[in-house]
Amino acid sequence: MSSEFSLHRREALSLGAAAMAFAGAARAQTAPAAGETYVDQAPGYGPLVSDPNGLFDLPEGFSYHVVSQGGQTMDDGLLVPGQFDGMGCFALEGSQVALVRNHELKASSSTHGQWGPGGFNRERLHLLDPAKVYDTDRQGRPLPAGTTTVVYDLRTRQMVRQFMSLAGTSTNCAGGQTPWGSWLTCEECQDTPATVDVKREHGYVFEVPATATGLVDPVPLKA
Incomplete structure (x- = not known):
């Protein structure tokens, strides 16, 4: 096992407790x-x-x-989106862990657009790098869903940073962790430009490395 994924017994127990706590927060x-x-x-x-x-x-x-909490200002200036859903917790260096969280915000919902990282009036959407946004509506506004990453220190019990790690997707619901340390986030929809206000097809899986420090390239995994 590589050193970056090695954990002492106490840290492993803390990691498990943290994962359960985060999962409980989403369910609540x-x-x-x-x-x-x-x-x-x-x-x-x-x-x-x-x-x-x-x-x-x-x-x-x-x-x-x-x-x-949803609505907090993150380190990238964006707001923590709402509708938390599936998430995965990963060991990083030392006592730090990364929690990658799905946000099940629908492209077809105007209300969900207001719960996205851009704010109620979408006033912060300009902070998103257009090259890192998978899709927008017909007005050019990034779709509200995606993932956020929280880096947390288990020893100090303090959040280190949080940021948007995937942007411009729709209805990110389920997901899973890979053996190589990444989160697979799944769009629970079949949105197309013919059915809702989007420019690209949706219903894909995207990969978000736990070690990402900002927005990842939004590459849909296709068969």
Whole structure:
């Protein structure tokens, strides 16, 4: 195993805990579906204690730490998009990890456009490098979905940086981690210029290396 992927046991446990916490944060954004039953009880740890901040109810003795929220200004000047979905956590150098997050924003939704990295009025879209944007609408505005990357230090429990790592895609939902340290993000749609306000076809998988430090080249993986 290469040194860049080696972890001490304590760091490995922390990495697993961080991944579960991030996954929980994504799940907490969505309300229960119709007919879904939620039981306010954590077996083995006692009843859940109401969170005064209204974010996470946890058993007594447990706590949480918010690392990143939608609407925050990232290091690249863009805003953290909404609609977090699939994500992958990767070990970097030392005690740092990278969390690559999908944002399931639809090209066909005007509301979703306002939740993108450009802001409510899309006033920050000029910060995106056009050469690194996969697609735009007919007015030339980058599509709102894609991925963001958060670099987090497990020892200091501080975020190091966060930035847009894939831009101009649509409805990034599921994904998976590769053995060589990258995130495969999947567009859960079949958008075409004939069906919605886009210029290119969609429904592809894109690869985002965990070591990326900014926007990657948006290359759709085709059979």
